[in-house]
Amino acid sequence: MSTGTVADMVDDLRQQIDSGALKVDEKLPSTRVLMETYGLSNNAVYRGVALLKAQGYTYSRQGAGVFVRDRRAMIGGARRIKGITQPGESIHWRYSVRTQAPDWVAEYLGEGECVERARTVRRGELILQASRSWVHIDVAAVVPEIDEPRPVDPESTWQAVYAERSGVPVRVVSVSVGSRLATEDDREALSLGEGACSVTLMWNVYAADERVIGVGEAVYPSDQRVELKIS
Template identity: 35%
Template structure:
């Protein structure tokens, strides 16, 4: 079967090549990118197309421009998502904005995980240095969370884990299902995503004792801002 050709617009192909070189370290922080004329010659495109490619990298945070000097690689440190961690310490500069708290009919896939259709929703936006980086929808079983701090607007001291523990349902373990997809219009607007950036979607189910589900969260992150990190202990040979 013939291999499918890359039919993306030229500026996306150029940006993809440069992005890969930045992420691999071939283009280092502070290093100047090839000029618009050089990129146009290398890729056989118009200067405007090459310019649009570098503008895209700037919008994504991979590069920055200096008037009269050119475009340079930004010293960029992505958020690291450790798949084996849940209670990572909060990073400096990270804040949350509570967007909504409501009693709702849970989406079907959430209801299936919670084991009931009614839920308490807490909808939040996470910001890093005042820039939006994650939007989340956290659902709690109505039978458990109604008429508790989880159902009221406002910050919760100790967060949801503290409330659940007080209710006799401490969080014991969780599972994450991670996927990548294009953003919805609402997600793109909330996260102020550059054009063409996909999102990382985490579906997190948190369990208490006896494997009771006490929280289902949908976490949406800009794909250009995050890095997933996996760590696995390698078992030794059986003696």
């Protein structure tokens, strides 16, 4: 295949990752191979790989290359609303409490009380993800189970249950990814060791009838520890 465009290279690699042709933690072809395969310059290949990283499809190991990231971080839309666990994974609930919306959450839900829910997703003893969601207090009138630290339905999510009971579809209106140094809560939830380390994040915004009813933050262990030098 030789299209000569970065977009086609990125689309093709994303399809291979989504289909499983390129598996989680598998190394991407070298820059030279990608240049020859897609008819691109080395700078164009670098741009394409950087875009895949920004979209959460790949990650780098210093001196080793670029590898396929676990795609659970990019599950979206209806699949995320229906539930995100995969075979062999289990959800462990941490808490569900009424709290004042943090400033950044209040920008979406409005100021005042909301329901904060926290959980981890595991495969055996391995913690794959720690997530928190902030749900508009009005949702509790339709789905009172959100006040309890457990699934609102064994096979579904609060978003799907709300949509079923209210008759109003819930959709993901925004997905963004980023990274930060691990906080104390991140460290506890993900069982991270001592020392500074970074985590990968994904934020989701859920809406019903053009009104935001929930915000979610998923945190994933990054593959590389970082050292802080203070001068």
